[in-house]
Amino acid sequence: MQALVIVAHGSHLNPDASTPTYDHADTIREAGVFDEVRTAFWKEEPSFREVLRTVESEEVYVVPLFISEGYFTEEVIPRELRLEGWDLEQWDSDGTSATHATLEAADVDKTIHYCGPVGTHDAMSDVIVRRAETVTGDSEAGEGFALAVVGHGTERNENSAKAVHLHADRIAETGRFDEVKALFMDEDPEIDDVTDFFETTDIVVVPLFIADGYHTQEDIPEDMGLTDDYRTGWETPAEVDGHRIWYAGAVGTEGLTADVVIERAADAGADVGDAIETVRHRTRSDANASAGD
Amino acid sequence: MTDVNDEQLDALLSAAASGVDYDGLVAEHDVDGYRFETPDGTHEELTEAEFGELADRNPWFVSNWYYWRARDRPDTEVAFLRYLEGADDRPVTDRYETMADDGIVASWGQLRIDIALGEDGHRVYTVRNETEADTAIESLTVHTDPLEARELVKHDDRGRYRPLKTAPTLPTGWAFVDLDGRALAETVEYVYPATIANWHLERRGELDVDHWRETMERQSGIYSVIKTWDRGEGHEHVNWVAEACCADSQCLKRREWEYEDGTPLEVDGGDGEFPCREPCSLVVTAARQWTKLEGEETKRYEFELTPSEKEQIEAIVDAVADGEAESIREADIYEGANRYRARFLRAKRFDEEGRLCGVPTDDGS
Structure with a gap:
């Protein structure tokens, strides 16, 4: 038997923080390739500490629903899961290239395949593009559009900015959008001046965050000038300095993120059958349906 | 009492070769024939047909064994489900009679779990908030998919987010019905994560x-x-x-x-x-x-309060600490933590900067 455990931050204060995690778990559960699909949280229950004992399978694929490699993926999660002999060297990563490491956990008799975070997987570039399609309601969105990928910045972790650049560069290389840039909340180039960085009138803004919360629903919309007060909401698109801003909200809420979770597990050796194709197809149908609402 | 289910009888006949001894049912098969034993009596040197007749007369013993042993269940789940129906203490007949009648009532945290007898001796579980034990299921919102429990328990009845799943604020108004054992354990897992696993470890002395x-x-x-x-x-x-x-x-x-x-x-x-x-x-x-x-040192402050005002401050702290502030009635001015009483105290004793009796917190402020 093989299990998938999605580990995420969660929140003591925000009831919606766990929603994308549950949604992606459900999508993967429906694909039917894992005997068990579980979720665990740093701030909610089951905790990282106690999730493995709720799993029956002997092979467990743990995928962090985090944006970048750093404090949580390198220190907190391995420690709380009691991964014996964990050493960052096992990931052999340049900051965005971790795939997986195979370890034992001290409190259960199981093999744990500890994967890199979803945010740095190449497939996350596709999720950002899908997010642009969803927010514009145009499955061909690209020509005539600029794309801004937004990150938190280096305040806490330099790898966080690396992940943003990784995807901005990958998407730029495809030539699909007229312009692509990485922008940040707390370092240059800053999201506050978003319209200064693009020639194109229509700018799609996709924050590389897992869940919607304070940053994506309060800070960024106000900083970009979409609204004076986040509580009154904003238009999509919103007119700012002669540009139209298509603000997408956290990329991690996009249904296709479930595909990245599966790809992480598959890269670590999980037998995922045709789940990647199934989920890519199904989440596209869902995205088109919601774009038409 | 219905006849024994064929599938269950076949499973018991095969298992008898290696011996069955479960909740009072003993089934064996050797060169002398079959042996069938319940607390009501022992029968030996039986033919397969005679064994089948005895099983037919004791379908509860057979289905009880089948429910717990012949199906592929994790140990944790078996231990939990058996605990709920008191299987280690209550004889098979007693449990089955109760399940067939009003059902066995069990609890887990604030959950009330009703165990009824389903087809062929299987169990059917119903779960709801224990405070709604006497509420008709029809007047509750009914669910059958355990996954739906995640959203249900996210907020309490006052609409507040519950960051702690085991807080005694389980919301009301819902019921999970027609659950089998696996679905019951899943539902409980979403309401009270990891509690079954830790309970089981503790029972085995391995917590x-x-x-x-x-x-x-x-x-x-x-x-x-x-x-x-x-x-x-x-x-x-x-x-x-x-x-x-x-x-x-x-x-x-x-x-x-x-x-x-x-x-x-x-x-x-x-x-x-x-x-x-x-x-x-x-x-x-x-x-x-x-x-x-707690890194702060204490300081000596001097406040002028009437004895009732001192007690009122204590009453306010108690009301907040016990979560009772909101239940104090609007016009109940006899309660120190009543809103009007608190507003009066603030009007009288706080200065324009919100300081009690105008006393600065720090010397310089």
């Missing part, structure tokens, strides 16, 4: 408790400050944490962690069915704030 000291030593990042709160001068502060956060009125888990191995806390751990094996993330987060606040 891995992490006490306060080791849990705080493990913390890093913004939480690493907490370990500085333990200064080797006693652990009164941890008693206060446990009294504040871990009492049954705040959390249904039974606290098994102490200050450290061999140094128990002086406050009661609670009476819950399922154990708490280490300080949870809410306790850790609160402890970080208390570590910072």
Whole structure:
């Protein structure tokens, strides 16, 4: 038997923080390739500490629903899961290239395949593009559009900015959008001046965050000038300095993120059958349906 | 009592070769023939047909064995489901009669679990909030998919987010019906995560408790400050944490962690069915704030209050601490924590900067 455990931050204060995690778990559960699909949280229950004992399978694929490699993926999660002999060297990563490491956990008799975070997987570039399609309601969105990928910045972790650049560069290389840039909340180039960085009138803004919360629903919309007060909401698109801003909200809420979770597990050796194709197809149908609402 | 199910009889006949001894049912097969035994009597040297007739007359014993042993269930799930129906203490006949009649009633935290007899001796479980034990199922919102429990238990009846799943604030108005054993265990897992696993480990004497000291030593990042709160001068502060956060009125888990191995806390751990094996993330987060606040030295302040005003301040702290502030009635001006009473006290005793009796917090302010 093989299990998938999605580990995420969660929140003591925000009831919606766990929603994308549950949604992606459900999508993967429906694909039917894992005997068990579980979720665990740093701030909610089951905790990282106690999730493995709720799993029956002997092979467990743990995928962090985090944006970048750093404090949580390198220190907190391995420690709380009691991964014996964990050493960052096992990931052999340049900051965005971790795939997986195979370890034992001290409190259960199981093999744990500890994967890199979803945010740095190449497939996350596709999720950002899908997010642009969803927010514009145009499955061909690209020509005539600029794309801004937004990150938190280096305040806490330099790898966080690396992940943003990784995807901005990958998407730029495809030539699909007229312009692509990485922008940040707390370092240059800053999201506050978003319209200064693009020639194109229509700018799609996709924050590389897992869940919607304070940053994506309060800070960024106000900083970009979409609204004076986040509580009154904003238009999509919103007119700012002669540009139209298509603000997408956290990329991690996009249904296709479930595909990245599966790809992480598959890269670590999980037998995922045709789940990647199934989920890519199904989440596209869902995205088109919601774009038409 | 119905005839025994063919599939169950076939399974028992095959299992008899290696011997069955379960909840009072003994079935064996050797060169002398079959043996069939229940608490009502022993029958030996039986032909397969005679064995089948006896099974036919004792379908409950056969289906009981089948339900628990012939299906592929994890040990944890078997132990939990058997605990709910008291299978280790109550004879098969007693349990089946109760299930067939009004059903067996069990509880887990604030969950009320009804166990009824389904087809062929299988169980059918119903789950709801224990405060709605007497509410007709039809007047509740009915669910059958365990996954739906996640959203249901996210907010309490006052619409407030429940960050602690085992807080005694389980919302009402719903029921899960027609659950089999697996679906019941899943539902409980979403309502009270990991409680079954930890309960089972405890029953086997294998619960891995992490006490306060080791849990705080493990913390890093913004939480690493907490370990500085333990200064080797006693652990009164941890008693206060446990009294504040871990009492049954705040959390249904039974606290098994102490200050450290061999140094128990002086406050009661609670009476819950399922154990708490280490300080949870809410306790850790609160402890970080208390570590910072408790770093302050005390100061001497002088306030002029009437005796009733002093008692009113105590009443306000009590009402907030016990979560009763909102239930004090609008016009109940006899309660110190009544809103008008509190507003009067503020109007009289606070200055324009919100300072009690105009006394500055710091000398310079």
